[in-house]
Amino acid sequence: MTNKAHINYQLILEQVFDKMTGLENSGQVATYIPQLAKVDANKLGIHLIDSEQSHYSVGDACEKFSIQSIAKVLSLTLALKARGDSLWQRVGVEPSGSAFNSLVQLEYEKGRPRNPFINAGAIVVCDVLISEYRQPKSELLKFIRALSGNAKLSFDPAVAESEKRTSYRNNALAHLMKDFGNIDNDIETVLDLYCYLCSIEMTCQEMAQTFMYLADNGVNPLTGEVVVSSIEAKRINAIMQLCGFYDEAGEFSFTVGLPGKSGVGGGIIAIHPKHYSVAVWSPKLNSKGNSFIGMKVLEAITTISQSSIF
């Protein structure tokens, strides 16, 4: 990794944390499944790891939460390792310009999802993983555990089963894609994997560690192993930049200026390539479904540390 003048990230995180305490949080906790609804809405954790593998942390950074859609970056990475560029025949790399679970665009574009982070795209990626691996769930866990350095990291089956019980719309997306010939496996199996994927639990610390390969040219800094090529790491970052925040990707690029991905559990991961990976968690969501405080935390961190990619 590129060297950089030592920045006192700990001071910045503490400063940002204090600033947030005074802020009115007009967001709402996700309530579509009980496991998310019952989370303490006032939690706030931030964890940053820099290119020299130094850790900086404030608040509830060591508490587990449901990473939800953030896991879609990990399933994409695994599918890309398996399939390479042929993956893009099944799913695009363009921003969607509409809600994360809309069927409209999917129908107009004949069942090929716009990108791997809208629900339809992540479902196609799960379909690919099922075709590739005999035990896709174990394979996924093995992959994520190696990245996180925590061999016990796992799914939350209660979350996964709840998601499955309320996943009518995802079911609609999957059936529509099957109708267009873009799902190879049994729909129930595909959605089962999708729901388990979204149920992964991590702390901010674990999340920042897990995604360090995207700040480090595709290399897992814990093991030195090449996760994906340098060029593929850049491409995943590019997709996060354009598609990582549902219908608020522009706003995030505009105010934060880093590639990132959010989840309805209130987590956000952001990457400053060659510099750092930072995870935030605050459960209340804004009207676009992204963590209200999380967005503000990242805007403050990048403003103070002057660390936009632009």
Next chain:
Amino acid sequence: MTNKAHINYQLILEQVFDKMTGLENSGQVATYIPQLAKVDANKLGIHLIDSEQSHYSVGDACEKFSIQSIAKVLSLTLALKARGDSLWQRVGVEPSGSAFNSLVQLEYEKGRPRNPFINAGAIVVCDVLISEYRQPKSELLKFIRALSGNAKLSFDPAVAESEKRTSYRNNALAHLMKDFGNIDNDIETVLDLYCYLCSIEMTCQEMAQTFMYLADNGVNPLTGEVVVSSIEAKRINAIMQLCGFYDEAGEFSFTVGLPGKSGVGGGIIAIHPKHYSVAVWSPKLNSKGNSFIGMKVLEAITTISQSSIF
């Protein structure tokens, strides 16, 4: 029924039949399930029953075919008997202005289908029948057998099961509506009934008889029984007029000028209220999914007999 100067419908049917023999048929037989694909494409049957219950017939009018979507008028009638006007909270009466199985409009309109003849609407109607009847399939058969005067009339299980195996898009529609809270029962059960409904087999003679209640103010002329009220019969005719031909309802009103309903098996039923019911069957479909020759047959019959409702 209103009396009418005796028209020699037999002569008209024969004249129209001859005219069609010379016509090039640029349509295509439906091939999405093997049972439809293997039908003899050159079949042509026409059967008309007038207000005095006289029968007129030419060609293959006594051969069975799959009535497909035409059955949606019958399920609607049965649901309307059970629910009355409250049915319209679940499904509208407006033309759709898009393909019969599009998800776009259904998403914009929050899961309430535009009318009971597009697939989504017919699925909602099946959901209602399941809520209303312990044995909805038997109830449906009993209802249709009484109308047709044929106590053996039935489903074609091979067709129904084939439909079920290829019904990914209907599954998508059902899941999307379930997500919006507009399906009460188990989706598999609802789609099972839907597929059996579409698999009903009739001859042109049976079809013309079955739908006579819509030409006769809601009364079954075979039994004198009131099927639906006179006002409900008119309303069903009105819905057929506006929504009976997918995205070609205007064209059919324009050229034929009668309420009607078509099916991908190549059948069409048309009603001249107070005058007659006429069934046509010719398997090749035009680009909008309606019988190519069937449309022309009805245009010729109504032109020669001057029997538009307009």
Next chain:
Amino acid sequence: MTNKAHINYQLILEQVFDKMTGLENSGQVATYIPQLAKVDANKLGIHLIDSEQSHYSVGDACEKFSIQSIAKVLSLTLALKARGDSLWQRVGVEPSGSAFNSLVQLEYEKGRPRNPFINAGAIVVCDVLISEYRQPKSELLKFIRALSGNAKLSFDPAVAESEKRTSYRNNALAHLMKDFGNIDNDIETVLDLYCYLCSIEMTCQEMAQTFMYLADNGVNPLTGEVVVSSIEAKRINAIMQLCGFYDEAGEFSFTVGLPGKSGVGGGIIAIHPKHYSVAVWSPKLNSKGNSFIGMKVLEAITTISQSSIF
């Protein structure tokens, strides 16, 4: 015209009129131009002319109002006389399934409006009239005066000029169609004619008379002149049935059961082919833009007189 047992329409109209007096009118007068906004909201006129040219009238049936979109049936008739079936290359006959001035469907369907009664379709019809006639405004007035029997019937220039000043959306529709090659003349000229067309003033009595040709097989009963062929009259009725009430055509067919056309001035014309023409005027509009009381008046008249076409 077909004879019919003499019905005492006068009694029916009075009965219906009384019934309406007690009804709460939750509609709203159109306010987008001052000339419509200042109309007395409580006006109610009804005028019916039967096949024997007998007149029946209640309320404010002899007061002038702006017929607005109802005039689109007249411009269509004139264009159809000039162009015949080739007119349908420029505009369709299908219901739109969306708002009367939406650009969405127009863009998806490459500039060919769905029918001649949505704004885009009426604009195309005006374009045709400009191509056909050296003096399209005079030609239109001459045509309508002959139908109405009133040689002084005219445009309201104040209304027309107001419409022109607020017609940004119609301008957008016209430019989009010009871009697709479906407008031949200068856009300003086309929209000028369109705005004058919509500004025509009539009384209910005049309106019922003007549209009698559609109840009488295309013949002007005042002069015996053939306005359009019998088959064309039927086709215009069919288009009114499917497209005459914006996004409420199904509702109108369902409850009234006659072909008709409404305008934002609060007028409605309805035709019972071979039987009568009836004009209603009540300025307050429902949420779909059709006269709130006007719809109820026609439902009551057709229910009492049992005069649905279905």
Next chain:
Amino acid sequence: MTNKAHINYQLILEQVFDKMTGLENSGQVATYIPQLAKVDANKLGIHLIDSEQSHYSVGDACEKFSIQSIAKVLSLTLALKARGDSLWQRVGVEPSGSAFNSLVQLEYEKGRPRNPFINAGAIVVCDVLISEYRQPKSELLKFIRALSGNAKLSFDPAVAESEKRTSYRNNALAHLMKDFGNIDNDIETVLDLYCYLCSIEMTCQEMAQTFMYLADNGVNPLTGEVVVSSIEAKRINAIMQLCGFYDEAGEFSFTVGLPGKSGVGGGIIAIHPKHYSVAVWSPKLNSKGNSFIGMKVLEAITTISQSSIF
């Protein structure tokens, strides 16, 4: 500017240029106005300026071409200087997910364009400039001349007037926005400015120089003048990253990894913040409307020089 180990960009440009000579160019020159249609399709120019203001050049880099939509970045910059963040009430910063001139999304989103680079957004920006400046065309030229260092840089009136004659769709967009209240000035005046904006002519050398402020934290390196604040420069880069390539923004981020903007004249500008600005020109466009060879040139340059922002 950040220092960087000296890279021999000249060698890279020459290497890339040679590589392109052998490539089959399946693109098509824009033909919607004669001035673009008659351009020599085989032109190829590349010009790069690094952070030390060193220039590197190959091919037709000193030949003028019509920069077209690339100018939208400059009008945005000028409007942002005048209005600051209040500009975003009029236009968004999100990718559009549909064609650059679509009316569909604009109608759904009630006349607020998704971003300043789709046509509707650039028209709104022109409307703002007209409200802000008495002489918006001169103001724009003065602004661009100062950036480019060429005091003679100007519009091509022949191009502007041709654009005006074929701008039906832009007229439709402007009228639709006016209908929604998002255009303050006279539409003709607004579209006149828009067409002149798009007619600006530059060489690759001039273009690379003009956009250096976006590589240099908002400072014009020729004069040291602050064009926009450092944070605004980043935000403009972020918008270019997400919205600069019509419906191919993801593809460009994915393969090139730099913020950029293309025009139908075949030009592309790309910015490596803190490092360089690079202009390419090759007139043949791919199916998405971006320079076929231009995209490949930038992919090759960033791959060889390893200069992605990700």
